[in-house]
Each structure stands twice: as structure tokens, then as C-alpha cells.
Amino acid sequence: MIELSELVKIYRVPVKSPGLWASVRSVFSREYTEVRAVDGISFTVEPGERVGFLGPNGAGKTTTLKMLTGLLHPTSGSCSVAGHRPRERAPEFLRDVTLVMGQKQQLLWDLPPTETFLLNRALFDLDRREWQDTVDELVELLDLAEVVNRPARNLSLGQRMRCELVAALLHRPRVLFLDEPTIGLDVKVQQQVRRFVRTYNERHGATVLLTSHDMDDVAALVDRIILIDKGRVRFDGGLRDFSERYGAGRRITVRGGLSVLGPLGFTAAEAGTCSATVPADEVNPLLQAVLARLPSADVSVNDPPLEDVLARAFGEQT
Template identity: 55%
Template sequence: MISVRGLRKHYQVHKRPPGLKAALRSLVHRDYTAVKAVDGISFDIQPGERVGFLGPNGAGKTTTLKVLAGLLHPSEGEVTVDGHVPRFREEAFLKKIMLVMGQKQQLLWDLPPSETFELNRAIYDVPRLQYKQTLDELVSLLELEELIGKPTRQLSLGERMKCELAAALIHRPRVLFLDEPTIGLDVSMQVTMRAFIKAYNEQTGATLILTSHYMDDVAALCPRVIVIDKGQLSYDGSLDALVQRVRPEKRVVLRLGQPVDAALLTPLGKVVSHEPGSAVLQVQQDAVNATVGRALSTLPVTDLTVENAPLEEVMSELFQEGKARRAEAAREEVPA
């Protein structure tokens, strides 16, 4: 469905130091720096896959999504989406895709969302009957009955995002790019959005690529993740395998009936946190059974769960690894 080969997107960015002198100098001489937003990444995505696109701020995630959606022209490389070259922005291509950006809106600000839906029906040339069926489904699944008649400006952020998503799906895109779709939403709205996005993928078989800084979005939606850092691909595989690679240790989370002394916890494993009513231990995978047995026999445990390390920590460690690698490479490049 999606094929990316050696994609590069470089920008020339004007740089100048602060101050009047630098401002005057820039009138006659401008210094430009090449920024490598995306620097030679390749991957394939099969029809119906749900893929998380992860990376720290400025890693090149959104740039890649914008190239895939045909908004940006690549500096180098080959990109195809369902047989189309995105930068040509062919009508058939644009009718198959949609990019939802949590920080941008397509809803008409001073008109009710129903007007944007109708506009999209006309623009995407959706037959009336199909439009009605799709809209009824979206209204019911996203609980939009009360919202679609109110001016967009009067909707809350969460309400607006639900309507944004509905507007994006009126033409039933086969490829859905989601750029931080839950940004700024409360926890309950995030859960609603995730459930809806997953249901859409399962019902329609649409391919889905998601970027999000909320790891819960990724964990709930994406069996596969692609990690890019400083424009380069640093991981492509299953989320579970990523966690196993970066943080093979497990977390044993204990709920305690009464406070215990720290000295009782230390022999069981690395103490990650210790509160009067709870404790979290980090142990090697092969020591989990033994640790659980000892904890149950020596501590006033009321509840116990074994978990992977939080995804946020896994990602943070992965990005730190990348940073350290780059620093090392830079040191090696400096002549002695």
C-alpha cells in the first residue's frame, strides 16, 4: 500500500544571530543552513496495517506524513501510496487519503460542522445515499447528534476533534494519516477517539499511520511502530519487540496492606518507587517468578501485577541511546 525508498527532505533555513548588527548584515549577506528533516528512510506498509510513527520533537515524523499526503515534495527518494506518487496530487489519490492534524482544522469556523460535511460530500463526489449512511454511522459512533448543528467556534476542543474526524472520514479514505489526533484532549475523549479509530480500521480495512506523543495512543492502536530520530530510521518492527529490546526487565507492581520497610524490598529487585501503600520493583525476566513468590510470602501484598516498563520510559531510553550514538560519532569525526 505504501512504499518509501531513500526518502530525503532537506530545507534551506536562514540563520542569523540576534542583534541589530546581525540584522543589518543579513540585508546584504544571508547565511543558510541545510536542515535534514528526513534523511534517507525506507519502509513498506501493507494494506490494513496500523503503524505508529514515533520520534522526539523535530525527528521528521510530521514531515514524512506530509510527504506521504502529497503536501511536501521530497528532496530525494521514491514514495508511492496505493500506486500513486503523492506529490502529483492526482484526484484519485486525494480521494483515497486523508490527513488529520490535531493542530489544524478543516471545519469551517463560523458554520456548523454539518456544512463542512456537506462541502466534503460535494468535493469528494460522494453519492447521496452513501453519504447519508456514512454520516449516520459517524454521528452515532461519535455521538455527534447534539454537535453538528452548532457553529464550530462554540464547540469544545474534544467536540471539535470528533467532528474533525467525522469530516475526514466522509469519503471513507483507504489511507488515514493521523498526526497527533488526541493532542489536548481529556483522558475519556482520548479513549473514545482511539476506540473509534481502531473500529474504523477493522471495519473498512483502511491503512492507518499515526504519530502521537501519547504512548497510550500507540499502545492501543499500533502493533507495529517505526521510530525515526534526526530524520533517520532507528527502529521498524513490533511494539512488543521494541520494548523487549530496550527494556527487557519487567515491573512488579505491589499493592500493600500496610507500609513496609525499604530494607524488605531491596533484596527482591531494583526499587523503582516506594509509597506507604505500594511499591514498584524492576527485575530481570527470568527472575519474575522467584520475585513474585518471595514478595507474596514476605510482604503484606493485597494485589500484584507484572508489567512491561512504561512506553514513555522505553522511548526516552531509545532516544537517549540515539543521542549518545550521535555524540560518539561526532567525537570520532573530530581529528585528534
């Protein structure tokens, strides 16, 4: 469904030394530097897959998404989405994809979201009945019946974002590019958005490529992670493989007992617990040591939180 082969995007960015004289000089002669935002990325995503496309700020995630949606032209390499070359912006291609950007909006600011839905019906050339069915389905799934007739400028951020999702999915795209879709939303709306994306994926078999800095999004939505940094793919595999590779072992959590377990390497964790993360082959000896000191301890062993895994993965890359 999505194929990238040695995709490269180089930006030409002006550079200027500090100071007034440098500013005056830059008016007449400007120096440029080349920034390789995407530096030879290759991967394939199968139909119906939900993939997390992760990386630190400036890693090249959004640039890649914009090349995959035809907004930016690659400097070299190739990509295809749903059998189309995105840069050609064929109407059939644009009917097959959507891009949801958490930080930008397409809703008509002064009008109710229903007006944007109507406009998109004309722009996507949708059959009136199918369009109405889709609106009804999405509005119900996202619990928006009360708000779609109020001007967008009077809606809360969470309501607007949910309406953005409706506007972005009215044409029932087969490929969803989601660029930080839950940024700035409260926990309840984040969960609602995640549930919705999952339902849409399962109901319509849509392919989802998600970028997010919120690891709850990743844990709830994706089965596979592609990690990029400095424009190159650093990891491509399942969520569990990712945790094992970068998680550096398992996390042992004990309720209370920090004063006793401190010498064993435990540190205070959330809600009155303490925890230690150790390599997998050290879990059993440490558990025995814990139980020797606290025979009735309430102990659990888990994978470390995804945030920690990702922070570690980013740390190794940079």
C-alpha cells in the first residue's frame, strides 16, 4: 500500500552570521546550506497495517508524510501510495488518502463544521447519500451531534479536532496519514480519538501511518514501529521487538519498601511504589533478593514504559 525506496529530500536553507553587518550583507548576497531532511528512507507498509512513524523533532517524519501525500516533491528516490506516484497529485490518488495534522486545521473558521463537510462533498465529488451516511457514522462515532452546527471558532480544541477528523475522512480514504493527531488534547478526547482511529481502521481496512510524541497513542494504536532519526530509518519492527531492543530488560515494581530495597538499585516510582529496570537474565536473582528482604512484598514485573524505551532509543541514536 505504501512503498518508499531510497527517498531523499534536501532543503536549501539560508544561513546568516549574527550582527547588523551580516544582515546588510545578506540582502545582496545570501549563503545557503543544504539540509538533508530525509536521507534515503526505504520501507513498505501493507494494506490495513497500523504503523507508528517515530523520531525526535526534526528527524524527517513530517517531511516524509508530506512527500507521501504529494505536498512535497522528493529530491531523489521514489515512493508510491495506493499504486500512485504522490507527486503527480492524480485525483484518484487524492481520493485514496488523507492527512490529518494536529497543528493545522481545514475547518472553515467562521462557519459550522457542517459547511466544511458540504464543501468537501463538492470537492471530492461524493454521492449525496454516501456522503450523508458517512457524516452520520463519523459524527456518531465521535459524539459530535451537539456541536456540528456551531461555528468552528466557538468550539473547544477537542471538538474542533474531532470535527477535523470527520472532514478528513468523509471521502473514506484507504490510507490515513496522521501527524500528531492528539497534540494538545485532554486525556478523554485523546482516548476518544484513538478509539475512533482504531474502529475506522478495523471497519474499513484502512492503512494508518501515525507520527506522535505521545506514547499512549503509539501503545494504543500501532503494531509496528518505524523509528527514524536524522532522516534515516534506525528501527523497523514490531512493538514488542522495539521494547526488547531498546527497553534494556524488564521493570520490577514493588509496593512500598524503598528504604529496604534502595541498596538493591530500586528508586521511588509513582503511587508509593519503587522500581528497578534490569536485564532479563537478572530478573530472577533480583526477585529472590527482594522476597528475601520483604517476604510478603506486592511485586509486579512488566516491560518498561514506552516513553522510557523511546527516550533510550533516541538517546542511542543521537
